[in-house]
Amino acid sequence: xxTIKTGNEAMAEAMRQIxxxxxxxxxxxxxxxxxxxxxxxxxxxxxxxxYIAVESEHSAMSACIGxxxxxxxxxxxxxSQGLALMYEMLYIxxxxxxxxxxxxxxxxxxxxxxxxxxxxxTMGARDSGWIQLFSENSQEAYDNIIQAVKIAETAKLPVxxxxxxxxxxxxxxxxxxxxxxxxxKFVGAYKPARFLLDIKNPYTLGAIDLQxxxxxxxxxEAEAMRNAGKIILDVAADFDKKxxxxxxxxxxxxxxxxxxxxxxxGSASGTTKVVVDELRSxxxxxxxxxxxxxxxFPYNEIIKELSSVNALAVLDRSDTFSAYSGPLFTEIxxxxxxxxxxxxxxxxxxxxxxxxDISTEQIKSVFDDLAKISQTKxxxxxxxxxxxxx
Amino acid sequence: MANLxxxxxxxxxxxxxxxxCSGCGAGIVARQVLIACEKPVVIANxxxxxxxxxxxxxxxxxxxPWFHSAFENAAATIAGIEAAYNALKKKGKITEExxxxxxxxxxxxxxxxxQALSGAMERGHRILYIxxxxxxxxxxxxxxxxxxxxxxxxxxxxxxxxxxxxxxxxKDLTAIMVAHNIPYVAQTTLSFHNDLIPKxxxxxxxxxxxxxxxxxxCRLGWGYPPEDTIRMGRLAADTCIWPIxxxxxxxxxxxxxxxxxxxxxxxxxPQNRFKHLFSPxxxxxxxxxxxxxxxxxxxxxxxxxx
Numbered sequence: 001x002x003t004i005k006t007g008n009e010a011m012a013e014a015m016r017q018i019x020x021x022x023x024x025x026x027x028x029x030x031x032x033x034x035x036x037x038x039x040x041x042x043x044x045x046x047x048x049x050x051y052i053a054v055e056s057e058h059s060a061m062s063a064c065i066g067x068x069x070x071x072x073x074x075x076x077x078x079x080s081q082g083l084a085l086m087y088e089m090l091y092i093x094x095x096x097x098x099x100x101x102x103x104x105x106x107x108x109x110x111x112x113x114x115x116x117x118x119x120x121x122t123m124g125a126r127d128s129g130w131i132q133l134f135s136e137n138s139q140e141a142y143d144n145i146i147q148a149v150k151i152a153e154t155a156k157l158p159v160x161x162x163x164x165x166x167x168x169x170x171x172x173x174x175x176x177x178x179x180x181x182x183x184x185k186f187v188g189a190y191k192p193a194r195f196l197l198d199i200k201n202p203y204t205l206g207a208i209d210l211q212x213x214x215x216x217x218x219x220x221e222a223e224a225m226r227n228a229g230k231i232i233l234d235v236a237a238d239f240d241k242k243x244x245x246x247x248x249x250x251x252x253x254x255x256x257x258x259x260x261x262x263x264x265x266g267s268a269s270g271t272t273k274v275v276v277d278e279l280r281s282x283x284x285x286x287x288x289x290x291x292x293x294x295x296x297f298p299y300n301e302i303i304k305e306l307s308s309v310n311a312l313a314v315l316d317r318s319d320t321f322s323a324y325s326g327p328l329f330t331e332i333x334x335x336x337x338x339x340x341x342x343x344x345x346x347x348x349x350x351x352x353x354x355x356x357d358i359s360t361e362q363i364k365s366v367f368d369d370l371a372k373i374s375q376t377k378x379x380x381x382x383x384x385x386x387x388x389x390x
Numbered sequence: 391m392a393n394l395x396x397x398x399x400x401x402x403x404x405x406x407x408x409x410x411c412s413g414c415g416a417g418i419v420a421r422q423v424l425i426a427c428e429k430p431v432v433i434a435n436x437x438x439x440x441x442x443x444x445x446x447x448x449x450x451x452x453x454x455p456w457f458h459s460a461f462e463n464a465a466a467t468i469a470g471i472e473a474a475y476n477a478l479k480k481k482g483k484i485t486e487e488x489x490x491x492x493x494x495x496x497x498x499x500x501x502x503x504x505q506a507l508s509g510a511m512e513r514g515h516r517i518l519y520i521x522x523x524x525x526x527x528x529x530x531x532x533x534x535x536x537x538x539x540x541x542x543x544x545x546x547x548x549x550x551x552x553x554x555x556x557x558x559x560x561k562d563l564t565a566i567m568v569a570h571n572i573p574y575v576a577q578t579t580l581s582f583h584n585d586l587i588p589k590x591x592x593x594x595x596x597x598x599x600x601x602x603x604x605x606x607x608c609r610l611g612w613g614y615p616p617e618d619t620i621r622m623g624r625l626a627a628d629t630c631i632w633p634i635x636x637x638x639x640x641x642x643x644x645x646x647x648x649x650x651x652x653x654x655x656x657x658x659x660p661q662n663r664f665k666h667l668f669s670p671x672x673x674x675x676x677x678x679x680x681x682x683x684x685x686x687x688x689x690x691x692x693x694x695x696x
Contacts, residue, residue, distance in 0.1 A: 055509030062463035066470025206458035207445035
């Protein structure tokens, strides 16, 4: 069914169709609408979810953790400072292997306070043990949320699905929705192996884990993230078979024979595609790798796709304040190095912080730089900022 | 009134073999609470002595479903567990009646966990939150909390040449909980099992949130011999340092009135943490403590209309 939805509406609709047992959430711009719309679904009896309007995001994630441990299918939504307030609990959700799903709307982190979209919040949680899926538009946000439930429950790891604040969360787009029944059938019933409400088989969860076991448990968690890659692809294949929309770790856009290419995530991918098309019409072999799955980081698969590329620009919508690069650049270049393809000329562009627009002209200038580097074989500035007044 | 003979026949759901200190009151609290439970129970535990000493992986002292996630969120965690229960019950996936209890120490309740506690109480979850209150952060090595009494020597409010220990009086958390207008709030110590156990049963029977503030003498942090834990709780009640009362739907009831109201010095003297108060020049602190206790006792008596 074709319909018009904002990113927030699309995510809330997906949540309605999933009908989770428990949602605990706290409002924060630009994700507020998701919980507003969803609580209306609860009020109108369209879902039979227990909705807990908690007093903070810390308690939202704590309640989600309790509910998930108790054996419920659990979701929440947040953004920015809200996700930051959850950080402590994000690690606990992942460490206890609880399949919670967050509809996360990417937004800048304070200070200075800013309500618009960049990836700083999600990137800050990149090592918390959560699977992270990025969406280019409302359609992908909707599809990713539905897949996230299955991924989380199979991988026994929590998943966050992200959209870019305002750019996706508040813009209407035509999306194709699946019927309620089909979603219900796709996600299936949640049957945890062990849960706290199983009072006949009591168990202790969250015990203190000292030098003699902690390391093994963390190793298992790391292994679960490694195994999650295959699960993500399996769920995507199943989704494609049932609903005819294909998802992988990333989308290759005119990348197969590309000589110059950009890697980015989220809404900037759409803008980049327009530029790639323009350049291709002029006979320039430009391409895009739009990353969908940031955690687990599909480094092997990414490297393989970059074999024909002479010069690569990594676009980061957040900075790390490491005095080096943005987070995506670090991941990509370290993958290239370990694959012994360290000779690929790669440079970093940090863009769009605090929701600043990135234009087709700016992306075009990135490709112009790449074309020059491709010829000179020389990267003059490794780390660059686009669209900022210097 | 709890019949000790009958209670002794019940299965112990909090087992021996845990690593709590000898003479630790937290284990006594947990044991009495579980003995009081008539229905199956799920426990959420804040980070603290009770948590770390009873669940060293792969061992556990709990024969009931037990969960720990972090320090400041026992109330939010148990609220989530209760919500999951309600959801699954509504969907017919679960049929049993289950009670939900959170345990937190005074640090995890009076201080860092206060926000989550207040939120859970305001939202009306059917949960019992128990603060086992040993008046400092005992798990991390006796640091002051907002439950620590004035004049106590702690590692972050130490007595010294220019200090007489903690300067401030303790926060009245029980009153804060009463102000939430929840159906049941109670204050007691582990020294009166026939007060504590019926209170847990009353708390679990109400249709909404309940809170118990249980004074739990800590032999290490308070500095007294391990065998004196029960005696220390009684001294707290007999000196009116820790009034034993309950508030049911806003109505106060005094549950224990000492035959003779003993001076606070009887409670202070056996404890190392107050030793410095008996040095010359510190009489004023003891006087202030006595005044604070008297004032609070009068307030409780007046609230209880006795």
